[in-house]
Amino acid sequence: MARCSNNLVGILNLLVLLLSIPILGSGIWLSVKGSTQCERFFDKPMIALGVFLMIVAIAGVVGSWCRVTWLLWFYLFVMFVLILLILCFTIFAFAVTSKGSGVSIPGKAYKEYRLEDYSAWLQKRVSNAKHWKNIRSCLYESKICKPLEILSGHEPASDFYNLYLGSLESGCCKPSNDCNFTYINPTTWNKTEGTQTNPDCQTWDNKKDKLCYNCKACKAGFIDNLKASWKVVAIVDIVFLVILIIVYAMGCCAVRNNKREDSYARSNGFAG
Template identity: 40%
Template sequence: MAKISNGIITGLNVVTLVVALSAIGFSLYFHVGSESACRRVLKMPLLMLGIALLVVSLSGLLGSCCRISAFMWFYLFVLFFLIVGLIAFTIFAIIVTNKGVGRALSNKGVGDHRLGDYSRWLQKYVVNAENWDEIKSCLVGLRLCQSIQAGQAEDFYRQHLTPVQSGCCKPPNYCGFEFQNATFWTVPKAGPAQPDPDCKTWSNDQTKLCFDCESCKGAALENIKREWRLLAIINFCILVFVTTVYSVGCCALRNNKSNGYRKQRPNP
């Protein structure tokens, strides 16, 4: 049983070491060779994750292979706080993406994706100037709006646009703008059909379009909410896995102590 638990911990930490080195490698690649704003955003989180996994995996390998209890204690200590962190983040993700929380705080918004339908924390985190500029640069870099097929107005309205494309790449329908092509709309001589701020925010500049519109921010919040809900499910699966590893690690630590005790016993 001692060899089995130590062998499992060794195997898992070899895999973790490979993941850590891969994360560090991708981070360096994004730092040196990437011009995409989306990829540059991933640079520091990937580097920090890679370094953390590297330290943890090396501690686990030294603790299981070399039977050094101090490193195994450190390994289990980190896993314990990781379990606590995963539980806290999963609960937090469920709370901030709960639609009822946002509606209880505000009943104001625009379009199908009302900003008031989202928690105040999620609005503050995403729609603040610094984060929104990064998201906007990312959307422009991905050429999200240029991927919409050009054609006549009838062809455009028959397309299935994603919520982000609908909210960011064209003016809201209630503005009553005249279609020229997928990303170029003209204001009627009488002006917008409604005096809504989004109608004034729209620009035919391909780097601006409706990226600063409330409808775009609402669509982005809806997308982030769905991703966070998926992340909460993934976190739960990771939590089960890490808890299992923690239990096996406790067995390996107990085996290390037991083996050390037997080695110290004098022969009769």
């Protein structure tokens, strides 16, 4: 049983070590070859994750298979911190994504999104000019409005209003329903006279590189899209936590096994 625990810890960490190599390689590739700011946004986190996994995995492999107890203690400490961090992030992710959703518009198949409906923490993040500049750049580079631009000139208003639009398309690629603009095509609208209470009405621009990318609705659409992703990540984190706890328990067994074998070796040495 003792040998089995050490071998299992070693094998699992060998798999993690192998996994860290493509993660690290992908981060380095993005750093060198990434052509857009959005792509390069992920290079440093991926490099850091790859290096972290590699160090922890090496500690687990060497500590379990070579019976290096202090490396196993280091491995267990890092694992314990990692479990706490993932647990905290999971709770946090569910907490900040619990508020907000799209608002149905009479006569329209799509929903619209209000920034004030979402959690204050997420509102603060996207309202930061520096953060939003980077996010906006990513959104534009990912061409989220391209499908609507293709429809320009071919989609009558009645058909457009019956389209399903994702949260990003609804928030960033068209003006708010509050503005009562005159529809020309999905990404071109004539502004109407009068006072609009929604500040997005002044922000809207028919230029393809502007549209509503700086609108509060676009920020809300981004948060709504992020919410869905975070909930999936949080569910995956729960499964990952269970696996980590099992591996951590096996690591504890491996430390106990190492101490037992060290004690046995010392007693035999004294006996000799």
